[in-house]
Amino acid sequence: MAVVQLARGRHRRVQAGHPWIFQGEVEEIRGEFAPGDVVTVVDFRGRLLGKGYINPASQILVRMLTAHDEPVDREFFRRRLERAWAYRQKLLPDTGACRVVFGEADFLPGLIVDKFGDILVVQTLALGIDKWLPDIVDILVDLLRPRGIYERNDVPVRRLEGLEERKGFLRGEFDPRITIVENGLEIAVDVAEGQKTGYYLDQRENRHAVRRYAAGGRVLDCFCNVGGFALNAAAAGAREVVAVDASAEAIAAAEENAARNGLRDRIRFQVGNAFDILRQMEAQRERFDVIVLDPPAFAKNKAALEGAARGYKEINLRALRMLTEGGFLVTCSCSYHMTPDLFKAVVAEAAQDARRRLRLVEERAQAVDHPIVVGYDESHYLKCLIYEVI
Secondary structure, eight states, X not given: OXXXXXXXXXSHHHHTTOOEEEGGGXXXXXXXXXXXXXXXXXXXXXXXXXXXXXXXXXXXXXXXEESSOOOOSHHHHHHHHHHHHHHHHHHOSOOSEEEXXXXXXXXXTTEEEEEETTEEEEEEOSHHHHTTHXXXXXXXXXXXXXXXXXXXEOOGGGGGGTOOOEEEEEESOXXXXXXXXXTTEEEEXXXXXXXXXXXXXXXXXXXXXXXXXXXXXXXXXXXXXTTHHHHHHHHTTOSEEEEEESOHHHHHHHHHHHHHTTOGGGEEEEESOHHHHHHHHHHTTOOEEEEEEOOOOSOSSXXXXXXXXXXXXXXXXXXXXXXXXXXXXXXXXXXXXXXXXXXXXXXXXXXXXXXXXXXXXXXXXSOTTSOOXXXXXXXXXXXXXXXXXX
């Protein structure tokens, strides 16, 4: 097995639990290896740091699998998958629709497994885990007994690993359009064509949290996608819900979800750019008791952070101007680079410009099936802040 030796002083982050080793942190590599192989990692003095899979084609040279000197074989992956599934079974009241594996946060770098009823959707986003895909599928079949497994590896990030994009059936043949139940609501999911693996499971708990603020109020849901927040607000008894998204396909799916839950007459859907619609509504002096902002990632890399901050500030500023006194702002960011402190600072600036005073009621993150690991800050990517206008 090849040995990757880190340069002096480069071991501390790995010892603290970070699973990535970058090209520039390595002093030398001893021994032969093929891309995707498991290698031993040591510090500059030769002391063991653990094992991981290596890919010279990626900026992330090694993705750490374990801090121990243990075999990385089929049984290793079985133990990891069993542990991940046991965690969800213990913490989730309902495992009908959940994330079974969250990559590095479950010590399986590059692997995503989502469960939608009796269907599993798998992504292998790193070369090292992609080589183990047949074994992963076999273990998942044995462990969860799904009716079928679908591969959603049609994502550009695989190109950074030297992998091709692909999708399709891995086990069984089935209609990829299925229905799940989340927070007591029926949601249509298309695992073949939907966003990511078919549906954003990470906001499940935050969607439910909105219910107590929405009851009896007028609610605006911007960037509504297939209607998650809007549906929960309407189900909680909001007197009116307005839901906006730029995608006509997403709005059509949201309307279908509203209809299947008997909420179609409680939600007004609108196709359009949320920035433009917020400007129009502000000019028309619209007022809401709750406004939800759940935009896509504005900062997909550090270089985009400055522009992202301007975007977040604008939408929060306009939302704050339209909230009633005592109203609630539910504002989200799924950009890792927009740290919690920075995100709160952006909202504070928006509040100052809007001349609104805020009280932070809740500071939330992604659902518990998307765990946050100490030492791996990238695992804490979703921020959901709930403020009251006072």
